Amino acid sequence: MNLTQMTQAILQKMPAARIPSLEEGQLISAQRAFFQKHEASLINEFYNLLYSDSNTRLVLGEPKLRVQREKTLHQWYQVTISGSFDEDYWAWQTLVGIVHVKHKVSNVSLLSMWAWMVDFLQTRLLAELPLEQARPIISVLNKLQATVCSLIVESFLMTQQEAITRASGLNERILGRFINVEIDSLLKQGRESLIQAQGLQSSAA
Numbered sequence: 667m668n669l670t671q672m673t674q675a676i677l678q679k680m681p682a683a684r685i686p687s688l689e690e691g692q693l694i695s696a697q698r699a700f701f702q703k704h705e706a707s708l709i710n711e712f713y714n715l716l717y718s719d720s721n722t723r724l725v726l727g728e729p730k731l732r733v734q735r736e737k738t739l740h741q742w743y744q745v746t747i748s749g750s751f752d753e754d755y756w757a758w759q760t761l762v763g764i765v766h767v768k769h770k771v772s773n774v775s776l777l778s779m780w781a782w783m784v785d786f787l788q789t790r791l792l793a794e795l796p797l798e799q800a801r802p803i804i805s806v807l808n809k810l811q812a813t814v815c816s817l818i819v820e821s822f823l824m825t826q827q828e829a830i831t832r833a834s835g836l837n838e839r840i841l842g843r844f845i846n847v848e849i850d851s852l853l854k855q856g857r858e859s860l861i862q863a864q865g866l867q868s869s870a871a
């Protein structure tokens with residue numbers, strides 16, 4: 667499966683109404699001045715946070731690479747605020763996700779920073795625009811976050827599954843059964859420990 671096919675296969679699993687349309691993208695591009703005004707501080711605070719955190723600092727490498735990293739994020743941001751949410755944009759977001767896997771950046775940190783970025787923009791949208799203007803833009807940003815994060819997570823799982831299938835020679839159905847066995851065992855253990863914890867809570871009450 668190539669990048670475009672994988673991207674489309676993932677998007678088709680989402681409710682179509684939760685994927686930002688080109689028209690919704692125009693709500694973002696119409697506020698270009700707002701997004702540009704906050705670009706520098708968003709990127710500066712984004713990297714301040716990542717470099718000050720011991721969980722993420724290590725994968726970023728030498729602090730002298732920061733200038734290059736910031737430049738990359740500026741370019742990404744400028745394309746994103748143009749609101750051209752078409753097939754190529756989504757395929758690019760899948761690729762960006764895979765680049766991070768290659769650099770040992772966890773999906774967990776990527777998803778956290780997506781949430782941070784949307785929160786950053788949302789706070790300023792609410793502070794600076796009339797509510798009836800800010801709300802629809804926030805709604806598009808939420809859809810954008812969910813769509814890109816779905817592409818990041820699901821493309822990773824699909825790639826991993828394909829690698830396991832190839833390396834093990836197991837077909838997808840048998841692999842699916844093994845995964846189910848793990849899920850059942852986690853559910854059993856999880857339910858038992860939660861029931862125990864509830865038992866402790868009710869006996870303490």
Ligand code: HEM
Nearest residue numbers: 716722725726738739742762765769771775776779780783
């Ligand atoms: C909102 C979240 C993020 C966005 C939108 C983003 C965006 C990007 C983009 C566009 C690239 C270049 C991809 C390419 O080569 O085509 C990139 C590379 C990279 N990002 Fe991120 N990133 C995010 C979060 C993070 C986080 C949380 C980390 C680390 C903890 C990180 C570390 C890196 C690294 C190490 C590279 C590779 C740089 C290189 O090529 O030398 N990114 N990122």
